[in-house]
Amino acid sequence: MCSGRQAMYGLWLKCGHILWITVTPGDLDRKLASRELTTTMVSYMMGPRVAVPVGLLVLLALAAGGTAQVAKGFTVRAQSYAWEDPGFRDVPYDSRDLTYIVVGGQKSNLDEGLKRGHQVFILNEQTGQVVDKAAFDTWVHGDAEAAKKMATFLGGAAEGRIIVVVVHDSGDFTGGLSSVLAPYGSTITYLGYRESYAMITQKGPKPSWFVEKRSAKGAGPTTVEAFIPPATKGFTVRAQSYAWEDPGFRDVPYNSRDLTYIVVGGQKSNIDEGLKRGHQVFILNEQTGQVVDKAAFDTWVHGDAEAAKKMATFLGGAAEGRIIVVVVHDSGDFTGGLSSVLAPYGSTITYLGRRESYAMITQKGPKPSWFVEKKSAQRAGPTIVEAFVPPDLETRRVCEGGILTISCPAGKTINIVSAMYGRTQGPEVCPHPTIGNTNCISKTSLSYMRSKCQGKSRCSVAADNGRFGDPCMPFTYKYLEVEYTCGAGKPDRRGLEDHEVDSNKERLAEEARELLELLREKQDENALRRREFGEDDVDLDSELSEEYAEDMAKATE
Incomplete structure (x- = not known):
């Protein structure tokens, strides 16, 4: 028989090791705005009134906020x-x-x-x-x-x-x-x-x-x-390949910046030193389009016999997720395994003829939907390709006193780009009666978030002065805002999609104990506030969340 408790925002039911909450979307929005749901772990699914399981499938902390709004300039x-x-x-x-x-x-x-x-x-x-x-x-x-x-x-x-x-x-x-x-x-x-x-x-x-x-x-x-103006997340890459027989190639200096190049966000980039003949490779940051590395490989048939091997090594050293742009200058017709060098990055062109131009834009990892490559016959160039690289930057915000949880899909890990604990916005963000300072940022925001989340598949961090200090004294209600990306890499522990079931009891126990410790810290802080200030911030959701975490830990003992 399931037992129930009437909470101020819905009905909790405890059946074995699974908790349920019934709540309308409107109720939830109001509770989020008023901070009543500060440590509740729920999976929020839209519907007129939904029963939501919180258990081995989901560990999400919806804490008085969500994804930050993007300004329209x-x-x-x-x-x-x-x-x-x-x-x-x-x-x-x-x-x-x-x-x-x-x-x-x-x-x-x-x-x-x-x-x-x-x-x-x-x-x-x-x-x-x-x-x-x-x-x-x-x-x-x-x-x-x-x-x-x-x-x-x-x-x-x-x-x-x-x-x-x-x-x-x-x-x-x-x-x-x-x-x-x-x-x-x-x-x-x-x-x-x-x-x-x-x-x-x-x-x-x-x-x-x-x-x-x-x-x-x-x-x-x-x-x-x-x-x-509104920032267009993502960026456009254009690449131009110019071969020896293409019209106009020999009308300018061999190393002219107007022959073979790439353009990212209106900024042209070339290979600036050494022999430019053959395949030129540019490695770009997937978030900003910034060129992080570039090199040329003399893949002309009479050029460097080791060129294909060197290019394979160079590409292999690029970080997962990086944008890869390849353009041919003059000629890149060496056939000694060259096609197999580019095939792992999505290329389906198996042969490049003498003095044919060629360009490709791709990403290291799974072949992206925006992949593009093209070659042109001798004298039919230059070859130009263009691709828009969409963004994958995520932003999360939680109000002071809440718990911010971020996670990445299976096989990917968290990279913290920026973090801010304090307040730089007015009452439109995390409304509260005490907003005395809107110009304060904890200097440890980024370092602390990276120490807790960098390289993990999932992490939870409490937004409070105990972890970040109080940069806004006195009497200012703050918030924690984090920007992050999910990149391929070996996580500290395996991450799960929300719909996945994990039977790894050892991992679950570890995650439960970490969450339990965090919840108990919040309970201790709230108890201290009650004694000193007569405040009572402990709701049934916190108590039940602690029960849940204890159940999970016991289940794997």
């Missing part, structure tokens, strides 16, 4: 205030109304430390969320290592991130400072004493909306604004 405004600008000395040096940025109507400043010099903000290109920020004392009498530190900071930003730079007080140190910003589109080579300066750009190819401006001493503040 956003506006960034940046203000730089220098010492001699009118009004600078009429307010406190650290006033939030001097140097700042505004994203979607939300102001952000540097909150800690010396703010003088260049302040740099890194924004998520999808949402405008501030994911990192720092100040560098580039005053002429400031930090002699400031330019170097800023270059390192910018270099660590992910490809595609929005970069905003503003100067506070003075940033006139000239020790290589202009070269630090030049890779990001800046053409201003000199900044004078107490001149104000602001720039909005993007890491990667210089965007069409790029803006920068400086003002002479006393002529500021300097204000710039840019609309960041």
Whole structure:
């Protein structure tokens, strides 16, 4: 006989080692918004009223949130205030109304430390969320290592991130400072004493909306604004192969950048050094399209007898999931096993004739749906192919006090791209009465998430101050937001699709014990809050989740 308990959001039934919850989609949405379901493990299936099993099949924590909403573009405004600008000395040096940025109507400043010099903000290109920020004392009498530190900071930003730079007080140190910003589109080579300066750009190819401006001493503040259009996740790759007999090949230098090349996101890439003849191979990051490696192999019939073997080794060294682009320059007609080198990557062309052009775009791993290859007869080139590489970046968010669970399909593992515990958005994200600070990020967010989830097939992390510290003191309700991808690789333990059944009791027991430990920690924290503040955040769902975890552990003893 099954026993039942009436919870505030539905009816729980405990039958053996399986828990059930009945809830309407509208009920669930309301509970998620009000944080009543903070540690419930449910598999949510749409329907007018659904009974959902929670057991050996599913371990999901739906915790007051879900996939982050993608912004439909956003506006960034940046203000730089220098010492001699009118009004600078009429307010406190650290006033939030001097140097700042505004994203979607939300102001952000540097909150800690010396703010003088260049302040740099890194924004998520999808949402405008501030994911990192720092100040560098580039005053002429400031930090002699400031330019170097800023270059390192910018270099660590992910490809595609929005970069905003503003100067506070003075940033006139000239020790290589202009070269630090030049890779990001800046053409201003000199900044004078107490001149104000602001720039909005993007890491990667210089965007069409790029803006920068400086003002002479006393002529500021300097204000710039840019609309960041909706980021198109994924990218387009175009590849061109030019052979010796193709029209126009011999009208330009043999190593011309306009013959054989690839283009990713409007950015052209060539093989820059050595002999370019034969098969050229480009390896791209599957998330950003960035070229991470490239090489040429002299596969001409009278070229390098080891070329096919070398190319096979090069391709074999590429990470699983990487985008592979192959183009032939001049001629690549060596037949000594060449077709077998490309066959594992989807190629079905078994023969390439003398001075025929050829191009292929593929991915390491299973042959993608967007795979393309083409060859053209002698003098019928150049050969051009193009493919759109779709995205696979996932975003998850959970409100403070909840448990965030992320997982990957069987055979794939988690790669944490970015993580943020704190608050950079207003009450529209994780609504709560206490939102005193919307400009705070835990510096350990990324490192902690990677320590718990990197390389695993599934992981659960509690979003609380005990794990990330409190970057938003005082009185601010926070959230944890994580971006990740699922890549092929050997996981720490086998991951399951939601519909799969796993009979590996040892693995289940390990997973149950980990979850039990996490749940007990949450119970202890809630008990402490009850004693100290009279709060009661422990609902029946937490208690039943603990029962469930205990049942799972006992089942495998």
